[in-house]
Amino acid sequence: MEKMSETNQKSKKFKYGANSLVSVIAVIAIIVFIELISFSNAKQFDLTKNKKYTLSNQTVKVLNQLKSKVKAYAFLTQSNTLKLEYQERLNLYKTQNSNFEFEFIDLNKKPLIAEKYNVAFNGETVFEYEGKQQHIRDITEEAITNALVKLTNNKQKTIYFTTGHGEYNLDGKDANGLSAFKKYIGNEGYQTKPIQLFSVPNLPEDMKALVVAGPEKDFFVREINYIKKFMANGGPVFFLLRHDKSERIHEMLLTLGINTGKNLVVDKLSKMLGGDYFTPIIGAFGKHAITENFDVSLQFGMSRTVTKTKTPPSETDVTELCFTSNNAWAETDLKRLKEKNEAAIDENDIKGPVSLAVAATIKSPAKLFNIEEKNAEKDLNSRVIVIGNPDFISNAMLGVAGNLNFSLNIINWILEDEQLISINRVTEGKPETIVLSSTDALFVMAxxxxxxxxxxxxxxxxxxxxxxNMS
Amino acid sequence: MNNFVTLFKKEFFLFFTSPVAYAIITIFMLMAGFFFYNIFAYYSVVSQQIAMQGIVSGSGGINVTEGILIPFHMNISVVVLLLIPLITMRSFSEEKKNGTFELLMTYPIKDYEVVLGKFFAAFAFYGVLITLTLIYPLIVSVYASIELPVLISSLLGLLLMGAAFIAVGILISSLTENQIIAGGLTFGVCLIFWLLGWMETEASPEIGTVLKHLSLIEHFQNFSKGTINTKDIVYYFDFIILMLFLTLRNLDSNKWRG
Structure with missing residues (x-):
């Protein structure tokens, strides 16, 4: 009898226990279900004054046009302080369109993946879309959205590099080669091709920009005419000139209000910082879209000055971009320098700071070059960059100081892609400062x-x- | 419902009859005051640098909401993690130890009324603590204007996160009659739920997302910066409901386990 009641009790306990377990499992299942729904249908309300955590309308528009998956690989080390902010921003993109996916990859832990994607920079992000890639080194909404715009844009722009005059080799892997520059341009979503201007019957139709990277020999008149023709049709040209070459280019640039000096820049500061007298350091920049927010120095190779002429034509808008320090000067006595390897500043030299690069926008270049072009009446503008040395984009120097960012800014500017989308928002208003007097500080502390x-x-x-007491 | 109100009142006022409550309030306000003063003084130093040298590196556009309020509430959330076990550890454990638990169970009160009464009493006491911290934004507002919506959002986050901690505390307190064990375990479990998000980077992306979502602090961070996300609210409610439901199941099991 006692045994039976014990068995009964056990079976009762088991029944209650099983009931309890089932109800717990059921509640957990319901909660998981609710969580899944709420996670995938989350709505966010941004209560901040400047709507800091809301995507701009431009970004929403770009995201809504994404028809297939975009994957962003953000290469950041674990300790990168920007990770949280970046993650939150990318989450907003993902919430807006589920086709946008992202993944954080620790550069230190997975260097092979970084190598696979040509990533060397802590904070670099690679976007992949329909087999195309786009790299950015900034975590702003503007940078991300512009990368998406470039990716979704079907037309890939082609940049041509002149050859045949002893230029730096686009595919060269040696110190003077441009293979690294080519790789980074590719990361920006552009295609690169070589071109021998003297042997082509016509300029290629897909040529969106022309780069003249350090020619040793001068260009033929026919080639100069091709360049003028290209510019007359609104084509941008990026000149990187050696310090004592390219006379015809020099003359053509003079007509645009740009003077490439016949000199060699000597920089004592560079020597002091462990460089060479002939590798000037650039620490000051002119006001221009290319150098906006630029706070890193540059290091050039053997350079000539590039300046705005005293009386540039009214059609040109020339800005001097980069300046050396006061410790540098432009040595004009190249003969003595070559023969005796001596340089000293005298009255014929140009005292520092000297300008080593210019950016120019040419209005109606056809009119300026006095050539007739079918598109001349369209009033096209051409963008021109002239830099007094080709070394800074070479494999040996591209990674030095801010050279890479500066050169990519130039490429984006000449192709008018420097700001496909400008997201203007008041994220940083006037600083709200609280300066406490000693009495105030004491009051707050007390x-x-x-x-x-x-x-x-x-x-x-x-x-x-x-x-x-009461108790 | 009347039972719930009576129990709630009894539990809530019981807090204030014990010196422990005042010790908790004192420790809480001391720590909050310490964090507030440090953040405020640092902000003042940065402000002085800006006033003297223009914008200093990395300080462009500083504002009191981001410079004082958010870091202050983040620090408060740590203090809350430390103090909530002290609030909840006595709720059931004390009754069990004093032998009043069985008595309580024999009253014509439903289990859920008991659980809710204890939960809301602890939550109300926690609410008092959080209300007391309003003095600090008030001090800031003497010198600069605070973004009120962000303050409200951040306070809401603190309340929801605290409620989740309290729910854990109530559950654990119902499991043991030893207050020290209840307090220690509550702290441990809350800490685990706090740190889950840290393991995100070590895990695969899918598991990392789940771990991050389970982390109690991750959801609070959204509130603290001024964004209210429906998934954060739902998570806290789900978490609280689950913990209270498990407490109910545990109370129920006491009856049939004998």
Missing amino acids: ISLFLIPLLSIVLGIKIYITRK
Whole structure:
């Protein structure tokens, strides 16, 4: 009888236990289900004054046009302080369109993946879309959205590099080669091709920009005419000139209000910093879209000055971009320098800071070159960059200081892609400063550190004593 | 419902009859005051640098909401993690130890009324703590204007996160009669739920997302910066409901386990 009641009790306990377990599992299942729904249908309300955590309308528009998957690989080390902010921003993109996916990859832990994607920079992101890639080194909404715009744009722009005059080799892997530059341009979503201007019957139709990278020999007149024709049709040209070459290019640039000096820049500061007298350091920049927010120095190779002429034509808008320090000068006595390897500043030299690069926008270049072009009446503008040395984009120097970012900014600017989309928002208003006087500081300290805790102690003791007395 | 109100009142006022409550308030306000003063003084130093040298590196556009309020509430969330076990550890454990638990169970009160009464009493006490911290934004507002919506969002986050911690505390307190064990375990479990998100980077992306979603602090971070996300609210409610449901199941099991 006793045994039966024990068995009964056991079976009752088992029944209750099983019931309890089932109800717990059921509730957990319901909660998981609710979580899944709420996670995939989350709505966010941004209560900040400047709507800091809301995507701009431009970004939303770009995201809504994404028809297939975009994957962003953000290469950041674990300790990168920007990770959280970046993650939140990418999450907003993902929430807006599920076709946008992202993944954080620790550069230190997975160097092989970084190598696979040609990533060397902590904070670089690679976007992949329909087999195309786009790299960015900034975490702003503007940078991300512009990368998406470039990716979704079907037409890939082609940049041609002149050959046949002893230029730096686009595919060269040696110190003077441009293979690294080519790779980074590719990362920006552009295609690169070589061109021998003297042997082509016509300029290629897909040529969106022309780069003249350090020719040793001068260009033929026919080639100069091709360049003028290209510019007359609104084509941008990026000149990187050696310090004592390219006379015909020099003359053509003079007509645009750009003077490439016949000199060699000597920089004592560079020597002091462990460089060479002939590798000037650039620490000051002119005001221009290319150098906007640029706060890293540059290091050039053997350079000539590139300046705005005293009376540039009214059609041109020339900005001097980069300047050396006061310790540098442009040595004009190249003969003595070559023969005796001596340089000293004298009255014929140009005292520092000297300009080593210019950016120019040419309005109606056809009119300026006095050539007739079918598109001349369209009033096209051409963008021109002239830099007094080709070394800074070479494999040996591209990674030095801010050379890479500067050269990519140039490429984006000449192709008018420097800001496909400008997201203007008041993210940083006037700083709200609180400068405490010593009395104020004392007041705040007295209240927060002493007064309030003391009040609760006094109140506690009083109530405790009162209650003790009562009992 | 009347039972719930009566129990709630009893539990809530019981807090204030014990010196422990005042010790908790004192420690809380002392720590909050310490964090606030440090953040405020640092902000003032940065402000002085800006006033003297123009914008200093990395300080462009500083504002009191991001420079004082958000870091202050993040620090408060750590203090809350430390103090909530002290609030909840006595709720069931004390009754069990004093032998009043069985008595309570024999009253014509439903289990859920008991659980809710204890939960809301602890939550109300926690609410008092959080209300007391309003003095600090008030001090800031003497010198600069604070973004009120962000403050409200951040306070809402603190309340929801605290409620989740309290729910854990109530559950654990119902499991043991030893207050020290209840307090220690509550702290441990809350800490685990706090740190889950840290393992995100070590895990695969899918598991990492789940771990991050389970982390209690991740959801609070959204509130603290001024964004209210429906998934954060739902998560906290789900978490609280699950913990309270498990507490109910545990109370129920006491009856049939004998």
